[in-house]
Amino acid sequence: MDDFIAARSQMALSLGFHIIFSCIGMVMPFFMAVSHYKWLKTNDEVYKNLTKAWSKGVAIFFATGAVSGTMLSFELGLLWPKFMDHAGPIFGMPFSLEGTAFFIEAIALGFFLYGWNKLNKWFHWFTGMVVGVSGLASGILVVAANAWMNSPAGFDFVNGQYLNIDPIQAMFNKAWFSQALHMCLAAFTATGFAVAGVHALMILRDRNKEFHLKAFKIAAIFACIGALLQPLSGDISAKDVAKRQPAKLAAMEALYKTEKPAPLLIGGIVNEKDKTVKGAIEIPGALSFLAHGDFKAEVKGLDQIPENEHPPVAITHYAFQIMVGIGTLLLLVSLTYFFILFKKKPLTEKRWLLKLFVFAIPLGYIALEAGWVVTEVGRQPWIIYGIMRTKDAVTPMPGIAYSFYIFSAIYVSLSIIVTFLLYRQIKMVPVLYNKPESK
Amino acid sequence: MEQIVITFLCMAILLYFLLGGADFGAGIIELFTSTKNRSRTRKTLYHAIGPVWEANHMWLIIAIVILFVGFPHIYTTMSVYLHIPLAIMLIGIIARGTAFVFRHYDAVKDDMHWLYNRIFRYSSFVTALFLGIIAGSLISGHINTQATDFYTAYISGWLNWFSVAVGLFTVALCGFLAAIYLIGETKEAHDKRRFIKKAEFMNVAAVVFGAMVFIAAQRDGIPLIDWVFKSNVGLSAIILASLSLVLLWYLLLRGKTKILRVLAGFQVTMILLAISYAHFPNFIRLKNGDAISLLETVGPEKTIYSLGLALLLGSVLILPFLGYLFYKFQKKEE
Ligand code: HDD
Ligand code: HEM
Ligand code: HEM
Numbered sequence: 001m002d003d004f005i006a007a008r009s010q011m012a013l014s015l016g017f018h019i020i021f022s023c024i025g026m027v028m029p030f031f032m033a034v035s036h037y038k039w040l041k042t043n044d045e046v047y048k049n050l051t052k053a054w055s056k057g058v059a060i061f062f063a064t065g066a067v068s069g070t071m072l073s074f075e076l077g078l079l080w081p082k083f084m085d086h087a088g089p090i091f092g093m094p095f096s097l098e099g100t101a102f103f104i105e106a107i108a109l110g111f112f113l114y115g116w117n118k119l120n121k122w123f124h125w126f127t128g129m130v131v132g133v134s135g136l137a138s139g140i141l142v143v144a145a146n147a148w149m150n151s152p153a154g155f156d157f158v159n160g161q162y163l164n165i166d167p168i169q170a171m172f173n174k175a176w177f178s179q180a181l182h183m184c185l186a187a188f189t190a191t192g193f194a195v196a197g198v199h200a201l202m203i204l205r206d207r208n209k210e211f212h213l214k215a216f217k218i219a220a221i222f223a224c225i226g227a228l229l230q231p232l233s234g235d236i237s238a239k240d241v242a243k244r245q246p247a248k249l250a251a252m253e254a255l256y257k258t259e260k261p262a263p264l265l266i267g268g269i270v271n272e273k274d275k276t277v278k279g280a281i282e283i284p285g286a287l288s289f290l291a292h293g294d295f296k297a298e299v300k301g302l303d304q305i306p307e308n309e310h311p312p313v314a315i316t317h318y319a320f321q322i323m324v325g326i327g328t329l330l331l332l333v334s335l336t337y338f339f340i341l342f343k344k345k346p347l348t349e350k351r352w353l354l355k356l357f358v359f360a361i362p363l364g365y366i367a368l369e370a371g372w373v374v375t376e377v378g379r380q381p382w383i384i385y386g387i388m389r390t391k392d393a394v395t396p397m398p399g400i401a402y403s404f405y406i407f408s409a410i411y412v413s414l415s416i417i418v419t420f421l422l423y424r425q426i427k428m429v430p431v432l433y434n435k436p437e438s439k
Numbered sequence: 440m441e442q443i444v445i446t447f448l449c450m451a452i453l454l455y456f457l458l459g460g461a462d463f464g465a466g467i468i469e470l471f472t473s474t475k476n477r478s479r480t481r482k483t484l485y486h487a488i489g490p491v492w493e494a495n496h497m498w499l500i501i502a503i504v505i506l507f508v509g510f511p512h513i514y515t516t517m518s519v520y521l522h523i524p525l526a527i528m529l530i531g532i533i534a535r536g537t538a539f540v541f542r543h544y545d546a547v548k549d550d551m552h553w554l555y556n557r558i559f560r561y562s563s564f565v566t567a568l569f570l571g572i573i574a575g576s577l578i579s580g581h582i583n584t585q586a587t588d589f590y591t592a593y594i595s596g597w598l599n600w601f602s603v604a605v606g607l608f609t610v611a612l613c614g615f616l617a618a619i620y621l622i623g624e625t626k627e628a629h630d631k632r633r634f635i636k637k638a639e640f641m642n643v644a645a646v647v648f649g650a651m652v653f654i655a656a657q658r659d660g661i662p663l664i665d666w667v668f669k670s671n672v673g674l675s676a677i678i679l680a681s682l683s684l685v686l687l688w689y690l691l692l693r694g695k696t697k698i699l700r701v702l703a704g705f706q707v708t709m710i711l712l713a714i715s716y717a718h719f720p721n722f723i724r725l726k727n728g729d730a731i732s733l734l735e736t737v738g739p740e741k742t743i744y745s746l747g748l749a750l751l752l753g754s755v756l757i758l759p760f761l762g763y764l765f766y767k768f769q770k771k772e773e
Contacts, residue, residue, distance in 0.1 A: 056544050063540035066496060067533045073503050074529055077518030084507055085515045089738035092508025096746050099504045100753035103497050107760050111767075118767070165739040167746075397522050397593055410530065414537060421541060 001401040007079045007394050010404040012376070014068065014075055016369055017411045021065030023187040023368065025105075026139045027222070028058045029132030030188075031195065034218050036125050050215050052116070053425070059113055060421055064414060066106070079400070083383050083393035086162050090155050091148040093167035094141040101138035105131055139187065140180040147175035150375065151244050152384050178240040179375070182233045185226045186371065189330060190364030192223025197361035198426065200354040203347075213347065220357065223364070224334035230327050235290065241378075242291035245385060246300040247309060248378035251316040253287055253299075254280075260298035261285040267321060270314040275302070277317075311380040319373035326367035333360055440747035445720070445733055447750045448505045453711060455498035456570075457616065457704050460609070462495050463570075464617025466535060466563020467610060468637050469556075496536065508746050512736040513722050517573075520582045524569050524597045531566030534558050564610060571609025575602035575652075578718065579661060583726035600655035608652050611644035612707055619687075619703040623696040635691065642684075666717035673713045680709035 001009075032054050039047035073095075077084050108130035115124045148154075154170025156163045196219035202212040242249045249255075254265055256275040264287040268280025285295040292299070302310055333356055340350060347354065383390040394400075506514040518525065535558070542555035576582060576597040586592035618638035625631055656663035667673040687702040721730035737743060 060540060060544050063536055067536040070496070070500055070532060071529050073500060073507075074518070074525055077507060077514050078522055078525060081515035081519050084518070085511050088507040088511035088514065089509070089742040092504070092738075092742065093745055093749070095504050096508055096749040097753075099497075099501050100749065100756060102500065103753065103757050104760065106497055107757065107764055110764050115767075165741055167742050395519055395522065397519060398589065403526060406526075406530070410533060414533070417537070417541060421544065425544075 001404065003398055003400040004391055004394050006401040006404040008390070010400065010407055011075065011079055012373075013404075013408060013411060014072055015372070015376075017415070018065065018068040018072055019368065019372065020365060021061050021068060022135075022139060023191050023365075024061040025058065025065045026132070026135040026184075026187050027191040028054060028061070028195075029128055029135060031192075031218050031222065032058070033125065033128045033132060035214070036128055038214075040121060040125060046211055046214055050211060054215075055113060057422060057425055059109075060418060060425075062109060064418060069102075078403075079395055080383065080393045081395050083388060086388070087149075087384060090152075090162065090165050090167060090170045091145045093171045094145045098138045098141040101134045101141065105134040105138065108134065136184060139183065141171075143180045143183045144171050144173070144176040146375070147179045148173045149383065150179070150379055150385050151175035152387055157387055174244055175240060178233070178237045182230070182237050182371075185230050185233050186364070186368045188222050189226035189230055190368045192219050192221075192226055193330065193357070193360045193364040194362070195219035196223050197357045197359075200357040201361075202426065204351065204354050204358065209348070216347070216357075220337060223330075224337050227327070227330040227334040231331060234324070234327060238290055239293065242299070245379070247302065247305045247311055248316070248374075249291060250300060250302045250305070251311045251313045251378050252320040252374055254313055254317040255287070255299060255301045256313075257303050258298065258301040260288070261296050262287040262291070262299035262301075264290065268317075270317050272312075272314055309381060311378050316374055316378045319370040319377070322370040323367045323374060326363050326370070330360065330363060330367075333357070440744050441734070441737055443747045444505060444509050444737075444743055444750065447747075447754075448502060448509070448733075451498045451502040451505065453708060455495075455502060456711065457707060458495040459498060460567065460570075460613040460707070461616040461620050463535070463563045463567040464613035464615070464641075465621070466560050467567060467614040468617050468621070468634075468641075470560040470564055471614070471637065471640070472633075496532075499532075505746065505750075509738050509743055510722070510733060510736050511738060513731055513733070516582070516584065516723055516731060517577070520584065520592065520596050521573055521576055523593060524572050524576070528566055528569035528573065531562045531569060534562035535566060538562065567610045567613045568606040571606035572597055572602045574609070575605025577723050578714070579659065580724040580728075581659070581726060582723060585727065599659060601652070601659045601661055604648060604651040604655040608645065608648040611641050611648050612710070614641035615645055616703055616707060619699050622691070623700060631696075638691075663714070667713050670717045672716045676709040676713035676716070680706045680713070683709070 032051050035047050035054065036051045038044065039051060108127045111119065111127040112124065112131055115127060119127070148170050151174040152170075153173035154166040154168070196216050199212040199216040199219065203209055203216060238249070238252075241252070253262075254268065254270050254277045255262060256277075261284065263282040263284045265277060265280040265282060268277040270277050287299055288297040289295045291297070302313070336353065336356070340347070340353060379385055381389050381391065383393045503514070506517075538555045538558040542552055542559065576599075579596075579599060579601045581599050581602070582596040583591050615638060618634050618641055622631055622634045622638065625634065653663060667677055683702045683706045687699055687706070690702070691699060718724065718730070720733040722733050723731040725731070738746075
């Protein structure tokens, strides 16, 4: 394997792995806080058990998120030293604030996990909330750093020199808001559907119904609200991308020719050599509307962009289709769920709905990974959009392929162990929490 | 602001050595514990480091973030020329961090624990060893940024007598810190005696490896003796370290336990000071005799200003909280 490809793959793998754990770390504390609050209010022992059961899962995920994040902060330098040499001082601001947020999160988690029966109960609840809020804050900050790579700001680039650096301006670049909003919603949607689905499965299997039903409701509400808002925020993102990264938008839509009005392509096989798309459904004018809010507007195609600045079209296009497809599907599931909630039908009678949620377990995460592929692959060949090319940033050390193999093996084994632990945790629910009075 | 940022950097590195070091040391001690006592050691260990585990780990991240934001050239030089030991240390951090949590939170206790325990012990050893190797390499003057062949550029910078000796010395220091810390964590006389034995063992190991560091320095032409004995600060630090060691053993025999930690921490701080003071603020010494200094590679003014502000703000928010965490869980033990 080529070293450059290996470095990119290792970066993608590490980020793709980290994002799953960090999203869980960002979102689960809120689920726990709701359940914890209900326990404090109603004294219903089931809610306490639920909070505890979830917090054990979160501890496992948090540790994995923390070590994979530590890994990333080194990897930026190990793989992209020339990028960090210049970018570090410019986009470092969010990272240093993020350090603070992480620190608060870790301390609050220490209080929360070890504080049962030791702290004042509302203070204990509060520490759980702090975990959630600081986790969310750190997510937003990191995404602001990534947004800077898409929309560089806060410096003047003169003859290859990075002058007049202003880290605050760099943090509040043009892309940070749309990306951070979309990312936070994605975290709630993806984690919510995964958690709700697992509990739905348990209800279908008739295990500890009361416990799992309560868990399901909390997770499903968060997930469905997220899924309702996601397309709206995605639309903001798309309009944003159209303005600042026309090449990415063209690759997302596989738009090889500039058109006015431009059609929206759904599906289709991309042929990168001939620059054609076969078998796609075309919706006339829809892309013009999505990108610029006007059915007649012109949308820039790849023909207006120099060949050596084209991102990989096929991957970007497929990933975008996957994300939007899943987004639409989850939107429908959410609408159905709200309809049934509104009609006040008991969930246990709607086995098909529960099955739908079980089916949706991985979907949110698939959409989330696909969305990042759109953002990151769509930015290629740039590491800092319009300023520095990815291939100029890579480490001079040869043999990165081996490093990629080793880290892949580690990530695969960690994923297997975490899945296995979670499976055991769920299997133990009847043993640990069946008879609340005996505990 | 520059001074503030550098102070934070030094503090973060020092705290990582002390707290993270004690954390690795716990795994190292477990590695050197006979099978029949292991589960007791594990219990004490979990009590001792469980609640603060995450927080310890943060110091490394703070140090790294300060480096890449404020001193990018140092960060990237390390990343390129010490790529291999950094990657190995990272693998160690991943393995021990996850194994520690997995073994505690696994809902079923069975053969998997055999695996978690193995991973935890060996990776603690490896992490401490490579942390030491990296620290040693930075000052060894073996890093060659003009090398053209793979071996000189990416291997000999860290695989040399001096760096490895510093690595082993670090392992012994970590074990010592952990043993001293654990003495205060247990109430059973039997366990106390075991940890005291461990502390003795690690102390001897530290002296042996410490001597090796000097020998290797002499062999590799590193003026370590000059740094330590020809500078007043270095010399006083070494004298204070030795005195505190004597005091430590005296108090230990008298049955005092909590004050020992402070002394052990002080001692390690003095050792670090003695080694690093003479060439401060040079952070990396290079093969061609040049050095990369913190002061010369410092990032742009506005960046340093906001970094310093973020750090100050962070500590105002964090320190009381962290202190309370330590306090709360210390008190409960008594
Ligand atoms: C649960 C996950 C999920 C779902 C259902 C969707 N997205 Fe998304 N999308 C993400 C998760 C995501 C993401 C992983 O979070 C990304 C990557 C970077 C970012 O800011 O968010 C993303 C990026 C992203 C981008 C690129 C932004 C950029 O490069 O700055 C666009 C244009 C969209 N999305 C549009 C949509 C639309 C129109 C959706 C309609 C249903 C949609 N997304 C659903
Ligand atoms: C967590 C979600 C993320 C995922 C799944 C992700 C995914 C990817 C992928 C697939 C690539 C390879 C692109 C290619 O080479 O074609 C990549 C590259 C990269 N990403 Fe991300 N990314 C994420 C977030 C971030 C963030 C938050 C940052 C930095 C702040 C970042 C920094 C980088 C860098 C430096 C590269 C390498 C250079 C490049 O290929 O442009 N990524 N990422
Ligand atoms: C979009 C991408 C990312 C998001 C949303 C994100 C979010 C998070 C969150 C919420 C955590 C807390 C851990 C948990 O609760 O499980 C975390 C941990 C961490 N992340 Fe990320 N992260 C992202 C990418 C990155 C990148 C690119 C880096 C490094 C350059 C990074 C560095 C870290 C570090 C060092 C930690 C560990 C801190 C700790 O000890 O808790 N993250 N991340």
